[in-house]
Amino acid sequence: xxxxxxxxxxxxxxxxxxxxxxxxxxxxxxxxxxxxxxxxxxxxxxxxxxxxxxxxxxxxxxxxxxxxxxxxxxxxxxxxxxxxxxxxxxxxxxxxxxxxxxxxxxxxxxxxxxxxxxxxxxxxxxxxxxxxxxxxxxxxxxxxxxxxxx
Numbered sequence: 001x002x003x004x005x006x007x008x009x010x011x012x013x014x015x016x017x018x019x020x021x022x023x024x025x026x027x028x029x030x031x032x033x034x035x036x037x038x039x040x041x042x043x044x045x046x047x048x049x050x051x052x053x054x055x056x057x058x059x060x061x062x063x064x065x066x067x068x069x070x071x072x073x074x075x076x077x078x079x080x081x082x083x084x085x086x087x088x089x090x091x092x093x094x095x096x097x098x099x100x101x102x103x104x105x106x107x108x109x110x111x112x113x114x115x116x117x118x119x120x121x122x123x124x125x126x127x128x129x130x131x132x133x134x135x136x137x138x139x140x141x142x143x144x145x146x147x148x149x150x
Contacts, residue, residue: 041123048089048121048136055083056140059096059115064142069103076115084119092120092133102144114141 062079066072076098084091095118102111120133 044123045121045134045136048119048134049138051084051087051089052117052119052136053138053140054087055080055119056115056117056138057142058083059098059117060113060140060142063098063100063113063115064144069100072100072103072113073098076113080115080117084117089119090122092122094119105144108146110146111144112141113144114139 059076059080063072063076066075077096080096081094084094097116099114099116102113105111116137116139118135118137120135122133124132
């Protein structure tokens with residue numbers, strides 16, 4: 001008789017692991033959300049690095065094809081700003097420095113110009129604990145024509 005009552009109770013109550021999947025989902029959902037947000041943050045940082053390197057390369061190239069030292073600095077800054085804007089990179093602040101000392105070398109000697117682009121990429125709102133911005137920097141050099149005219 002007691003055996004029959006226990007059997008009925010077991011059939012009515014269902015599996016002893018009933019409801020454990022809900023607990024697992026409640027525990028794993030925030031961890032999965034943080035993991036996805038971390039992947040998004042990593043992707044944003046990688047794309048920002050690529051965009052800043054491209055802007056530095058564009059600035060160095062624009063400076064190297066300029067005729068004068070003053071024009072080279074102006075063209076490089078314009079090219080870097082245009083490159084960052086075309087890639088939709090959100091920078092909190094941007095600084096561009098151009099090394100045009102290669103123009104002072106005598107004609108016939110190898111020389112180059114360089115450009116350094118610094119961007120504080122906006123990371124706010126992605127993950128709690130992440131800094132609001134991250135400084136990303138890239139420096140590129142481009143050779144001047146060895147037999148250029150002045």
